[in-house]
Amino acid sequence: MTDPAEDLLTTATWTITEPSGETVHVRACRLDVARGDGAGQSRTFATPRIRIGRAGTDLVLNDKLVSSQHCEISLDEDGYRLRDLGSTNGTYVRGIRIVDAYIEPGAEITVGDTLIRFTALGGSARVPIWSETSFEGMVGRSTVMRRLFAEIDRVAGTDATVLLTGETGVGKERVANALHARSPRSGGPFVTLDCGAVPRQLFESQLFGHEAGAFTGATRASAGVFEAASGGTLFLDEIGELPLELQSRLLRAVETRTVRRLGSSTPIECDVRLIAATNRDLGGEVNRGAFRSDLYYRLAVVHLRVPALRERGADLDLLVEHFFAALPPHERTALPEAFLDWVRARSWPGNVRELENAVARAALMGSWEEPAPPTDAGIDASAATIDLAVPFRIAKQRVVDTFERRYLTALFDAHDGNVSAAARAAGLDRMSIYKAMSRLGLGSREE
Numbered sequence: 001m002t003d004p005a006e007d008l009l010t011t012a013t014w015t016i017t018e019p020s021g022e023t024v025h026v027r028a029c030r031l032d033v034a035r036g037d038g039a040g041q042s043r044t045f046a047t048p049r050i051r052i053g054r055a056g057t058d059l060v061l062n063d064k065l066v067s068s069q070h071c072e073i074s075l076d077e078d079g080y081r082l083r084d085l086g087s088t089n090g091t092y093v094r095g096i097r098i099v100d101a102y103i104e105p106g107a108e109i110t111v112g113d114t115l116i117r118f119t120a121l122g123g124s125a126r127v128p129i130w131s132e133t134s135f136e137g138m139v140g141r142s143t144v145m146r147r148l149f150a151e152i153d154r155v156a157g158t159d160a161t162v163l164l165t166g167e168t169g170v171g172k173e174r175v176a177n178a179l180h181a182r183s184p185r186s187g188g189p190f191v192t193l194d195c196g197a198v199p200r201q202l203f204e205s206q207l208f209g210h211e212a213g214a215f216t217g218a219t220r221a222s223a224g225v226f227e228a229a230s231g232g233t234l235f236l237d238e239i240g241e242l243p244l245e246l247q248s249r250l251l252r253a254v255e256t257r258t259v260r261r262l263g264s265s266t267p268i269e270c271d272v273r274l275i276a277a278t279n280r281d282l283g284g285e286v287n288r289g290a291f292r293s294d295l296y297y298r299l300a301v302v303h304l305r306v307p308a309l310r311e312r313g314a315d316l317d318l319l320v321e322h323f324f325a326a327l328p329p330h331e332r333t334a335l336p337e338a339f340l341d342w343v344r345a346r347s348w349p350g351n352v353r354e355l356e357n358a359v360a361r362a363a364l365m366g367s368w369e370e371p372a373p374p375t376d377a378g379i380d381a382s383a384a385t386i387d388l389a390v391p392f393r394i395a396k397q398r399v400v401d402t403f404e405r406r407y408l409t410a411l412f413d414a415h416d417g418n419v420s421a422a423a424r425a426a427g428l429d430r431m432s433i434y435k436a437m438s439r440l441g442l443g444s445r446e447e
Contacts, residue, residue, distance in 0.1 A: 012075035012120075013048065015129070015143050023128050024147055026075055028121040029105075036114030037062045046125030049074050049305075051283070052111060053085075056297045065089050065112030068293055069283030073118070077143075078102065080120065082109065086284030136178035138171065139322045142312040148175075148304065155302050156182030161254070163239075163299045164277040166306030168421045169351035172277040173237060175306055180233040185273055188232025193225045196241030196420040203246050205262055207253065214263030226259045226270040234272045239299065240280030240291065241420055247292045254298045274299070279424075309348040309355060316343055319352065323359040333363055353416055405440050408433070412442075 012027045028046040033039050043059055051057040053070040061070075067087040074081040083100045084091040091098050092110040103109075105120035130149035133141040140146060155162060156179045164172045173192070180190045198206050205215075209224035225234055242250065253259050254274060258267050276299045285291035309315075320343060324335060339362050348354055408422075415421040423433045436442075 011077070012080055013077055022131070022143075022146075023126050024143060025124040026127055028123040028125065029073075029075070029080070030119045030121060031059050032117045032119065033061070034108070034115045034117050036112070038114065044121070046123070048076070048127070051085075052109075052116070053283075055293065056300075059116075061111070061114050063112040063114045066114060067287040069286050070111050071109070072283075073103075080105070080107075080118070082107075085281060086287045087111070088287060133318060136174075136181050138174050138178065139318050140312060140315045141318055142314040144307045145312055145315060148306065151304055152178050153182060155179065155304070157184065158302075159273050161274045161299055161301040162276070163282070163301075163303050164275065164306060165281070165303065166277075166279065167308050167351055168279045168415065168418070168424070169353035170306040170308055171352050172279075172306050173235070175304065176233070176235045176237075176275045176277060179275055180235075180273075183233065183273065185232050189229050190233050190235065191225050191229035192235045192237055194237045196238035200243060200246065203242075204249055207250065208259040209261040211261050211263035214261070218263070221261070224259060224261070226253055226257075226272060227268060229272045230270045232272065234274055236274065236276040238278060238420055239276040240278035240282060240285060244290060244292070247295050251292065251295045251298065254295065279421075309351040313344070316355075319355055320359055323356045324363060327360060327363055331360075331363055333366070335359070335362055350414060354414070357416070401440060404436055405442065408436060408440070408442060 014025055016023055016025055026046050026048055028044060029050075030042060030044045031050070031052075033041040038061055041059075045058060047058075049072055050059065051069060051072045052059045052061065052066075053068050054061055054063065054066045055068045057069060065088075067085070067089070069085045070087045071082060071084050071091040074083065079102045081100070082091065082093065082098055082103045084098060089112055093101070093103055093107050095110075103118065105118065107118045109116045109118060127147060128150050129143060129146040130153070131146075132149075133139055133146075135149040135152070138145075138149070140149070152175060162176075162179060164175055166172055176192075177190065180186060193206060195203075205218075205222070205224065207224045207226060209222050209227055210218050211221050212218055236250075253270075257270050257272060259270060260267055282291050282296050282300070286293045286296050317340065320335070320340065324332065343355065343358070350357075407426075411422045411426055412419075415425060419433055426433070
């Protein structure tokens with residue numbers, strides 16, 4: 001086996017078994033600003049992720065052509081991965097604009113008017129990983145998950161605000177629950193607010209509460225989630241779905257932990273620990289002006305990324321066993337070997353949630369293939385019955401309605417009825433989804 005200390009080209013992290021247990025070692029690297037306003041600046045890092053930008057990043061550049069959150073370098077088992085964060089002016093290597101690519105040591109990265117030289121060093125930093133394959137109801141034997149378990153355990157004992165990022169279905173709410181369960185606040189409430197599901201006109205009431213008569217329909221006083229979570233943890237899920245105009249109303253409460261109910265001028269102090277989650281890249285949202293930078297920095301005091309299922313293939317068998325064991329005894333039948341082979345061959349775009357549903361389907365139905373959402377190519381318009389007594393416009397609308405009904409039904413099934421996730425997958429906004437549901441007589445799966 002190649003000594004990872006000598007293999008600078010391909011190895012950025014590696015796992016070592018020490019007397020105290022397994023640890024991940026992260027390659028040290030150096031970023032030298034060779035050209036630009038900060039020329040001569042040199043920083044050495046030994047962390048899994050390094051962000052570069054104009055504000056709130058690991059390497060801060062005073063370059064007006066550089067975005068607030070411009071790009072990042074991730075260090076993993078496959079090497080050094082450079083990813084643009086939706087910057088305005090792009091990230092370049094050797095004159096080629098990079099969106100997401102692995103780079104070699106010695107690469108010169110251009111952002112704005114600044115040239116940065118990337119150097120991999122021989123040293124490394126030790127990052128502990130969890131010694132067991134389970135943690136607060138979650139399971140994983142992969143290095144990436146056990147590293148996450150160790151990070152959760154280390155952060156949970158503090159009151160630091162945590163931002164959880166990761167794709168839909170990776171288990172961000174389970175991580176939030178684990179942070180609460182391991183914290184000194186575990187005896188207090190754990191309150192969740194889905195920011196993508198609250199109507200705009202009711203958002204302030206949900207957050208801050210209201211007094212009787214504060215608005216039409218407010219027949220009695222009600223506490224908001226900040227008050228309800230006092231002494232415990234407030235989990236703001238889907239924070240990336242929050243419209244820009246509502247973010248400023250949340251910012252002050254995040255900063256001061258003080259709220260005023262609608263219809264009242266009396267401030268109420270709320271002793272809460274905040275955890276926020278999103279499947280969006282909020283750094284890129286900041287660059288696009290879709291998310292307030294000051295709110296982002298308040299939320300991302302600690303940033304934990306929950307990996308996609310395709311990044312933790314070593315966990316598939318363990319997860320299948322875990323989900324199968326959680327089924328009621330009368331619903332458990334032996335899972336055939338063909339099911340496990342199918343599981344190992346899939347990329348799992350719906351992540352852990354999709355896998356859990358597949359295990360339940362296989363145990364209950366004996367089959368597990370999920371029908372793909374229909375597309376235009378899958379609709380045979382020539383097979384539709386032609387009734388010349390029906391006007392063309394009405395006949396055409398019937399065909400379109402049939403397609404939309406089938407598509408939305410499959411879409412909701414694939415996303416557990418989550419309208420926000422379904423809308424993102426289909427490339428639609430949530431209001432378009434709601435309007436189509438209403439027109440087609442489809443009830444909300446969230447309800």
